[in-house]
Amino acid sequence: MSLFKSASTVSLLTLASRVTGLIRDVLMTSVFGVSAMTDAFYVAFRIPNLFRRVFGEGAFSQAFVPVLAATKTEEGDEGAKKLVDHVSTLLTWTLVVICVLGVIGAPVMVWAMASGLKPDGFDAAVVMTRWMFPYIGFMSLVALAGGVLNTWRKFAVPAASPVLLNVALILSIVLGAPWLRRMGIEPIYAQCVGVMIGGILQLAIQIPALRGLGMLPRIGVSFAAIREAWADPTTRKIVRLMLPALIGVSVAQISLLINTQIASHLATGSVTWITNADRLMEFPTALLGVALGVVLMPQLASARAAKDDARYSSMLDWGLRLVVLLSVPCALALLVFSQPLVAVLFHNGAFGEADVRRTTAALMGYGVGLVGLVAIKVLAPGYYAKHDMRTPMLIAVGVLVLTQALNFLLVPLLQHAALTLTIGIGAMVNAVWLLIGLIRRGSYKPEPGWGKFLLQVTIGTLVLAVLLLWGARHFDWIALREARLQRIGLLAALIVGAGVLYFGVLAVVGVKLRSFVRR
Numbered sequence: 001m002s003l004f005k006s007a008s009t010v011s012l013l014t015l016a017s018r019v020t021g022l023i024r025d026v027l028m029t030s031v032f033g034v035s036a037m038t039d040a041f042y043v044a045f046r047i048p049n050l051f052r053r054v055f056g057e058g059a060f061s062q063a064f065v066p067v068l069a070a071t072k073t074e075e076g077d078e079g080a081k082k083l084v085d086h087v088s089t090l091l092t093w094t095l096v097v098i099c100v101l102g103v104i105g106a107p108v109m110v111w112a113m114a115s116g117l118k119p120d121g122f123d124a125a126v127v128m129t130r131w132m133f134p135y136i137g138f139m140s141l142v143a144l145a146g147g148v149l150n151t152w153r154k155f156a157v158p159a160a161s162p163v164l165l166n167v168a169l170i171l172s173i174v175l176g177a178p179w180l181r182r183m184g185i186e187p188i189y190a191q192c193v194g195v196m197i198g199g200i201l202q203l204a205i206q207i208p209a210l211r212g213l214g215m216l217p218r219i220g221v222s223f224a225a226i227r228e229a230w231a232d233p234t235t236r237k238i239v240r241l242m243l244p245a246l247i248g249v250s251v252a253q254i255s256l257l258i259n260t261q262i263a264s265h266l267a268t269g270s271v272t273w274i275t276n277a278d279r280l281m282e283f284p285t286a287l288l289g290v291a292l293g294v295v296l297m298p299q300l301a302s303a304r305a306a307k308d309d310a311r312y313s314s315m316l317d318w319g320l321r322l323v324v325l326l327s328v329p330c331a332l333a334l335l336v337f338s339q340p341l342v343a344v345l346f347h348n349g350a351f352g353e354a355d356v357r358r359t360t361a362a363l364m365g366y367g368v369g370l371v372g373l374v375a376i377k378v379l380a381p382g383y384y385a386k387h388d389m390r391t392p393m394l395i396a397v398g399v400l401v402l403t404q405a406l407n408f409l410l411v412p413l414l415q416h417a418a419l420t421l422t423i424g425i426g427a428m429v430n431a432v433w434l435l436i437g438l439i440r441r442g443s444y445k446p447e448p449g450w451g452k453f454l455l456q457v458t459i460g461t462l463v464l465a466v467l468l469l470w471g472a473r474h475f476d477w478i479a480l481r482e483a484r485l486q487r488i489g490l491l492a493a494l495i496v497g498a499g500v501l502y503f504g505v506l507a508v509v510g511v512k513l514r515s516f517v518r519r
Contacts (some may be wrong), residue, residue: 006155007322010291013159016044018283021165022345025279027173028191029351034269034324037188042275043114044128045195046260048136050113051098052143060091060140062384065147069301069485071234072151081215084148086229087238088217091144093226095137102133113257114271116264124186131192138199145206148215151298157209159294164205165198172197238355251396255403255426259419262411270416273355277362277420283369284330289377292319296378300385309443312385316444319378320435321453322516329461329502334367337468337494343477344346344491353478361417369424372431379434382443395433399426420502453511460505466497 032038064087072080082199102109104344106129110122117125146158172194175186210216220226263270296319303312334341339360347356366373403426410418438444471494479485506513 006153006295007291007388008157010294011287012157013163014286014291015283016160017162017166018286018344020170021282022161022174022279023274023419024169025165026345026348027170029272029276029346030348031173031177033351034272034355036118036268037124037186037393039114039264039271040117040125041188042192042271043110043117043260043264044125044132045119045191046256047109047113047129048102048133048139048195050256051133051136052139060242061143061147062245062389063238064144065151065297066301066304066387067234067238067241067456068147069151069298070305073302073305077214077324083232083234084144084215084233085218085220086232088141088144089220089225089229090235092219093139095140099134099137102136103130105129106133114259114264115261116266119266120143124188128189128192131189132195135195135199142199142202142206144217145203145210146294149209150294150345151212152215153298154209154213155294157205159291161202161205164201165195168198168201169194190409204288216447223486238438241387241389242392242514244393245384247393247397249394251400255400255423258404259407259423263416263419264408266411266416269355269358273358273416274362274419276342276359277359277366280341280345280363281334281366281370281373281420284327285373285377288323288326289374292322293381295375297381297385313443313445314447316378316382316438317447318516321374322376323371324454324457325511325516327505329464329498331367331370332369332461332465333468333498335364336465337472338363338367340472340475340477340491340494343481344487347478347481348484356478358416362420365417365422367422368421369427372424372427372429375431376427376434378433379438381430382438383434388445391437392434395430395437397472398433399430402426402429456509456511457504459509460502460511462504464502467498467501468494483504 021200032041068080068083071083081487106126110125110129114122142158142161146161146389148159149155169191172190176190176193180190181187207216220229259274260271286377296315299315300312302307339356342359342363343356346359347353353373361506380392382488403422406422407418410422414421433443437445471490475490477487480490503513
C-alpha cells in the first residue's frame with residue numbers, strides 16, 4: 001500500500017469519526033445548550049482525555065511504535081510478538097493502578113483543571129470524572145493495539161474505532177438523556193455512560209484484527225510474568241524513551257490544563273465555546289495531520305532501522321508538501337469563513353446568537369496556527385523515529401513558556417478567544433523550531449522546487465479566500481436560522497465551490513497533483 005493510499009484510508013475513516021463527532025456535538029449543544037453543567041461535563045471528559053493523550057496516544061505511542069517497527073525489521077514477527085506481550089503486561093497493570101488513583105483523586109483533578117466552576121458544576125464534574133476516568137484504561141490499550149496494527153500497515157480498524165465512541169454518545173443523548181430526565185436525574189449524566197460504553201467497544205474491535213495478525217497480546221497476571229516483562233531490555237528501552245516523551249507531551253497537556261483553568265474563571269460558557277471551536281479545528285488537523293503522522297511514524301522508523309537516509313528524508317518532504325497543499329487554504333478558510341461554519345453547525349436549539357459569535361472568535365484563533373498544528377504531526381515523528389524524544393520535549397517546554405506569557409498579555413483583551421490564539425501562535429513556533437532542527441542535523445534535506453510550490457499554493461489560496469470572504473459577508477448567516485435547509489445548502493455550495501476553485505487554480509499554475517498520489 002502506497003503512503004498516499006494509506007494516508008487516504010486513515011483520513012477517510014477519520015472523517016467518519018469527525019462527522020459523527022460533529023453530530024454528537026450539535027446534538028449536545030441543541031439539547032443541553034451552554035451552561036454550568038455542560039462546562040462541568042467538558043471539564044470531566046477532558047481529564048481522562050488528558051491522561052489518554054499523555055500516556056496512551058502520547059508518550060507511549062511515541063516510544064512504542066518506533067521501537068516495535070525497528071524490532072520487526074531486525075528480529076521479525078517472533079521478536080515483535082515477544083515485545084508486544086511484555087509491553088502489554090506492564091501497560092495493563094500500570095493502567096489498573098492509574099485508574100484506581102484517578103477515581104479516588106477526582107476532586108483534586110477537577111480543582112486543578114477548573115477551580116473556577118460554580119459549586120454545583122464543580123460537584124457534578126467530580127461525579128462525572130469518577131464515572132469516566134477508567135476510559136483512559138480502555139483507550140491506552142486501544143493505542144497499543146493501534147500501534148501494532150499500524151506497524152503492520154493495517155490502518156483501517158484503529159482509524160475507524162473512534163466512530164464507536166461517537167455513536168455511543170449520540171445514543172446516550174437521544175435515548176439516555178430523556179430517560180434520566182423522566183427519572184428526575186440530571187440528563188447530562190447519560191453522557192458518562194456513553195463514554196464508558198464507547199471505550200469498551202473501541203477496545204473490543206481491535207481484538208479480531210490483532211488475532212488475525214497473530215499479535216493478540218498475552219497479558220501476564222503473575223508477579224513472575226511482570227518481572228520477566230520488566231527484565232526485557234527492549235521493554236526498558238521503551239520506558240527510557242517514554243520519560244522525555246512524557247515530559248514533552250505533558251507540557252502540551254499542561255498548557256491545555258492552564259487554558260481550561262483560565263477559561264473556567266471567564267464568562268460562563270467559555271469552556272464550551274472553546275470546545276466547540278476545537279471540534280471544528282480538529283477536522284483539518286485530524287484528516288491531514290493525524291493521518292500523516294500515523295502512516296509516517298512506522299515507515300520512518302523502518303527507514304531509520306534500515307539506514308536508508310534518502311528514503312527517510314524523501315518521506316518527510318512528501319508529508320510537508322501535502323501539509324502545505326491542504327492546510328494553508330484550510331487555515332485561511334477558518335479566518336474568513338468561521339461564522340458561517342459555526343452558525344450552520346451549532347446555531348440550533350439552545351445555542352444562541354451570542355454563542356455563535358463567541359465560538360467564531362475562538363475558531364479564528366485556531367486558524368492563525370492551523371498550519372503549525374498540522375505540520376507538527378509530520379515533523380515530530382521525524383525525531384521519534386530516530387529515538388530522539390529530548391529535542392521535541394525541550395521545544396515544547398519553550399513553547400509552553402511563550403504561550404502562557406501571551407495569555408498573560410492577551411486574555412484581559414480578548415477573553416476566551418485569546419486562549420485559542422495563543423495555542424495557534426505557539427504551534428507555529430513549535431513547527432518552525434522542529435523544522436529547523438531536522439534541517440540542521442541533516443535528517444531532512446528539502447527537495448528542489450519549494451519556492452515555486454509555495455508561490456503556487458499562495459495564489460490558489462488567495463483566490464479561494466476571495467470567494468469565501470464574499471460568501472461570509474453577502475449572506476446573513478445568523479438570520480438564516482429559520483431557513484435551515486437553505487443555510488446548509490449555501491454552506492455546502494460555497495465549500496465545494498471553493499475547493500473546486502482552489503484545485504482548478506493549482507492546475508492552471510502548474511501544480512502536479514498526481515505526484516502526491518504516486519508516493
